[in-house]
Amino acid sequence: MQRCHGREIVAGIMFEQSKPALGSEIVAEASMAYTGTAIGASELAATGGDGSDDLKRHFRLGESLIHSVLVACGVLSMLTTLGIVIVLGIESWRFFRVPEVTLWEFVTNTVWQPRINEFGMLPLLSATLMTSFIAMLVALPLGLMAAIYMSEYATPRTRGVLKPVLELLAGIPTVVYGYFALTFMTPLLRTILGKDIVEIYNTASAGIVIGILIIPLVASMSEDALRAVPSGLREAAYGLGGTKFETAIQVVLPAALSGVTAAFIVAVARAVGETMVVALAAGAGPNLTANPFVGAETITGHIARISGGDLSYDSIDYQSIFALAFVLFLMTLSLNIFSRWLMRRFRQEYQ
Amino acid sequence: MAIQTKMATGTSSSSASTLADMTSGGGMAAPAARTHDGPLAIEARNMNIYYGNFHAVRDINLQVEPRKITALIGPSGCGKSTVLRAFNRMNDLVASARVEGEVLFNGRNIYAPEVDAVEVRRRIGMVFQKPNPFPKSIYDNVAWGAKVNGFKGDMDGLVEQALRNAALWDEVKDKLKQSGYSLSGGQQQRLCIARAIAIKPEIILMDEPCSALDPIATLAIEDLMKELVEKYTIMIVTHNMQQAARVSDYTAFFMVDPKRTGHLVEYGPTRQLFTNPKEKRTEDYITGRFG
Numbered sequence: 001m002q003r004c005h006g007r008e009i010v011a012g013i014m015f016e017q018s019k020p021a022l023g024s025e026i027v028a029e030a031s032m033a034y035t036g037t038a039i040g041a042s043e044l045a046a047t048g049g050d051g052s053d054d055l056k057r058h059f060r061l062g063e064s065l066i067h068s069v070l071v072a073c074g075v076l077s078m079l080t081t082l083g084i085v086i087v088l089g090i091e092s093w094r095f096f097r098v099p100e101v102t103l104w105e106f107v108t109n110t111v112w113q114p115r116i117n118e119f120g121m122l123p124l125l126s127a128t129l130m131t132s133f134i135a136m137l138v139a140l141p142l143g144l145m146a147a148i149y150m151s152e153y154a155t156p157r158t159r160g161v162l163k164p165v166l167e168l169l170a171g172i173p174t175v176v177y178g179y180f181a182l183t184f185m186t187p188l189l190r191t192i193l194g195k196d197i198v199e200i201y202n203t204a205s206a207g208i209v210i211g212i213l214i215i216p217l218v219a220s221m222s223e224d225a226l227r228a229v230p231s232g233l234r235e236a237a238y239g240l241g242g243t244k245f246e247t248a249i250q251v252v253l254p255a256a257l258s259g260v261t262a263a264f265i266v267a268v269a270r271a272v273g274e275t276m277v278v279a280l281a282a283g284a285g286p287n288l289t290a291n292p293f294v295g296a297e298t299i300t301g302h303i304a305r306i307s308g309g310d311l312s313y314d315s316i317d318y319q320s321i322f323a324l325a326f327v328l329f330l331m332t333l334s335l336n337i338f339s340r341w342l343m344r345r346f347r348q349e350y351q
Numbered sequence: 352m353a354i355q356t357k358m359a360t361g362t363s364s365s366s367a368s369t370l371a372d373m374t375s376g377g378g379m380a381a382p383a384a385r386t387h388d389g390p391l392a393i394e395a396r397n398m399n400i401y402y403g404n405f406h407a408v409r410d411i412n413l414q415v416e417p418r419k420i421t422a423l424i425g426p427s428g429c430g431k432s433t434v435l436r437a438f439n440r441m442n443d444l445v446a447s448a449r450v451e452g453e454v455l456f457n458g459r460n461i462y463a464p465e466v467d468a469v470e471v472r473r474r475i476g477m478v479f480q481k482p483n484p485f486p487k488s489i490y491d492n493v494a495w496g497a498k499v500n501g502f503k504g505d506m507d508g509l510v511e512q513a514l515r516n517a518a519l520w521d522e523v524k525d526k527l528k529q530s531g532y533s534l535s536g537g538q539q540q541r542l543c544i545a546r547a548i549a550i551k552p553e554i555i556l557m558d559e560p561c562s563a564l565d566p567i568a569t570l571a572i573e574d575l576m577k578e579l580v581e582k583y584t585i586m587i588v589t590h591n592m593q594q595a596a597r598v599s600d601y602t603a604f605f606m607v608d609p610k611r612t613g614h615l616v617e618y619g620p621t622r623q624l625f626t627n628p629k630e631k632r633t634e635d636y637i638t639g640r641f642g
Contacts, residue, residue, distance in 0.1 A: 155446060232483035236543065238444060240496030240550055241473030250495065255486045 088329060091322030098316055106323065112286040112302075114317045121324060123286040127203055127296035128328075131278055132271040134207025134292060135214060139267055142211075143218025144260065150219070151226035152248040163220070170216040178280030181209035186281060193293070201283035201295035209281065210274050214267045221266060225259025226252055258342045265339035269332040275300040299324050391455075392417040392554055392584035393438055393475070398452035400433050400442065407433050408613040411452070413603060415554075420576060420585045422595035422621065425605030426636070430613025431588045434605070435556050438586065439475035440468040456554075473500050476552035480559040482539035484531030484546075489514075489523050492531045492542055496550040509549055517545035518575050537568025544575065548583070555579065557587040561594065573598050592637060596625050604633045 096103055100117045109120020146166065150159050185205040190198045198204070229252050237247040253260070283295020284305055297305070303321045311318045391414050398411040408430035415421050423431040433442065440461060442448040453460040461471045476496075484492050493510045502509065510527070514520040519541040523534070531542055540560060547555055557576075561569040576585055576598050589595050595602050602625070603618040617624060617633045628634045 230483070232479060232481055233485060235441065235444065235477075235479060236483045236485065236546075237495075238469075239439070239441065239472055239477035239479070240499070240546060241469055242496070242499050243469050246499045250499070251485055 085329070088322055088326045091319050092326040095316070095319035095323045098319070100316070101320075110288050114306075114320055117316070119320060121299070121327060123288040124297060124299045124302050124324065125327070126288055126290075127278075127282065127286075128272055128298040128300070130203045130290075130292060130296065131207040131210055131274075131282060131298055132268055134204060135210035135271040135274075136264070136268060138208050138211025139214045139218045139271075140264060143215045143263075143267070144222055146215065146219040147222035147226055147260075148248050148253070150223045152244065152252060163223070166216045166219055170213075170220075172213075174213065174274065174276040175280070177209050177213050178206075178277040181205045181277050181281035185209050189293070198293045199283075199295055201281065202293045203278075203282050203296050203298075204292035206278045206280075206282035206298075207292065209277050210271050213274065213277065214270050217270060218263055218267045221263030222256075222260045225256040225263060228259065229255045258345050262339040262342040265335050265342070269335040269339075272331055272335070273300060273328065275304050279304040299328050303328075390417065391415060392419075394455045395434070395437070396453040396455065398434070398437060398450065398454065400430070400437055401449045401451075402445065403447040406610065406612045408437075411615050413615060413618060415584060415586060416601060417584050418580060418582070419600040420580050420587060420598055421601040421603065422599035423586065423588045423603050423605060424590075424592060424595045424636075425613070425616075426607065427590075428611065428613070429605040429607045431603075431605045432558055433613065435558055435586060435588045436477075438554070438556055439472050439477055441472075441477060443468050473550055474552055475554045475556060476547035476550060478540070478543050478547050478555060478557045478560045481563050482536055482543055484534075484539050484542050487531060488528045489531050489534070489542060490527040493545050493549045496546055500550050502550075513545040513549035514542075516548050516579065517541045518571065518578070519545055535568070537564050537571055540564060540568070540572060541575065544572070544579075548579070552583065554584040554586065557585065559588050559590060562590060569594070596621060604628075604630075604636065606632060606636075 095101060096106070101119050106119055106121055108122070109118060110122050111118040111120050112123050150162055154162060182205070185208055186198070186200060186202065189202070189205055190200075233251055233255055234247055237251040242251065278298045278301040282301055283297055284301070285295060285297055286302065287294065287296040289296055303324055306317060306321050311321075393415045395411045395413040398408070398413075399406070400408040411434055413434070423435060425431050436442050437450050438454060440450075442450055450462055452462075454462055456471070456475070459466065461468075485495060487495065490510055493513050494506055497506065497509055511520060511524075514523060519538060522538060523529075523542075526533070531539060534542060540563075544555075544560075561572050564572065573594065576587070579585060580600075587595075587599065599621045601619065602621040604616045604624065605613050606616045607613050617628060617630045619629070624633060625637055628637065
């Protein structure tokens with residue numbers, strides 16, 4: 001009986017001790033959640049318990065500090081993007097509120113001459129699409145073939161050399177590429193096709209050089225996609241008597257198709273946004289044409305030229321480049337979202 | 352025949368004299384006493400396999416009987432999969448792998464310099480541990496191998512026949528256009544077997560084909576193997592000794608030595624190896640005393 005009684009007392013003490021500790025914990029938690037102040041939390045933690053409860057939640061100043069700094073960095077980059085989008089939106093909206101400009105005219109008019117209040121973006125858009133298209137004609141086959149070589153044919157050692165070198169190509173400043181287009185590619189085209197066909201400024205030269213510029217991007221991302229294909233598929237293909245080429249083209253490439261497509265889309269977005277090459281080599285006048293050998297100004301090229309000049313704030317010219325930037329933003333954003341969607345699908349395929 | 356004389360070992364090509372060589376040679380691997388002199392399906396002679404500097408498998412002499420199931424068993428890391436892959440040059444895909452010795456197939460050494468590994472694999476098919484259908488339709492999975500092999504005939508008929516032989520036709524005949532991944536694991540493995548037999552190989556190598564499957568799917572595959580062996584020579588690597596005892600006609604037991612090099616300990620008819628093994632180590636292994 002006595003032992004039994006003793007146990008009850010012990011249990012009672014334990015229960016009474018645990019009550020304030022538990023209570024303070026809840027208060028401390030609440031204070032951290034609502035006020036988030038270090039002093040409040042540590043004070044409350046100190047009052048609860050007698051130091052006997054080792055499992056108690058500790059407040060760690062360093063941890064919380066790092067945590068808040070990291071959150072702040074994340075939020076800052078988000079806010080920056082958001083800020084840019086808002087400014088783009090507001091300025092574009094102000095542009096379309098000007099009586100001389102309508103959204104309909106902006107989308108359908110074939111002349112872009114801000115001096116005479118002609119705001120049709122088609123000449124700029126067509127030049128952007130032209131250079132991007134030519135760039136993809138260059139980058140798509142070359143980048144993909146490089147990727148297939150690296151992932152299926154090259155020995156690990158060759159790949160170890162080749163991939164960094166290829167990625168080095170991506171590190172060259174784009175202004176160098178622009179100069180390369182103007183002083184090498186254009187003369188080359190003029191020598192091959194004739195000086196009366198190819199103008200000094202032309203979209204073909206700029207497009208080809210943008211293509212060269214994005215080869216590393218296409219190759220590197222495509223190679224990642226190809227290498228992510230389970231080796232079991234390759235073994236199966238070889239085990240059925242497939243040659244290296246049959247295996248690469250008919251088994252590995254289709255299996256990596258969504259990843260490879262995503263690479264192309266990212267590359268297109270890069271080509272659409274590329275500025276320096278077109279600003280230097282594509283020409284400095286809006287021109288609605290299907291001829292790649294004459295000069296035409298792209299959206300990015302136009303923005304670079306106009307904003308580099310002496311634009312007065314709040315002028316219609318000034319606002320127009322925001323509307324163009326907004327178009328550019330929508331294009332690259334939708335391309336990026338599409339590629340992300342593709343990549344997600346790709347990851348799920350073999351799980 | 353000219354090929355063989357080029358090879359370092361320079362042994363004669365008739366299987367009868369080979370048998371004599373090996374029994375008198377008295378290596379670690381005592382070969383099965385053959386009861387007849389008929390042609391072998393495939394034969395390894397003095398095969399050594401290296402990965403870089405690592406001696407993975409040593410001195411393999413293995414005579415595989417045609418239209419029989421030969422099981423390769425042994426503890427993990429004993430090189431049985433490596434040996435299996437050496438029979439259709441799958442080890443070529445591993446950059447550091449090197450195979451020495453001979454593998455005679457229809458009288459030719461498949462490792463002779465002028466032999467094309469792709470042609471070898473078209474005659475010696477393979478089924479892998481994990482079902483690995485292509486991300487294509489069921490139909491295209493079966494047809495792909497035949498297509499790259501230059502098959503020009505009635506593809507629909509070939510696909511149906513292969514799927515029937517793999518005991519999968521009734522389950523998939525209404526959804527041939529669906530992805531191979533829409534099937535269950537056991538069905539996927541039978542699809543991989545159908546794919547392998549569609550190229551009409553002489554030998555089918557199976558590398559633990561049931562290890563990723565549940566017991567019911569495993570039994571289905573085992574039944575299938577017993578049907579297929581009427582037309583094909585089958586070699587199977589398995590971790591599962593019961594499986595080896597259930598399905599195989601011959602069993603080869605491998606071990607590792609202290610240097611981690613795999614070698615053949617005993618090879619013989621399955622019944623004999625499991626009921627009356629010649630080697631103490633075989634007995635210890637099959638009675639579960641280690642491994």
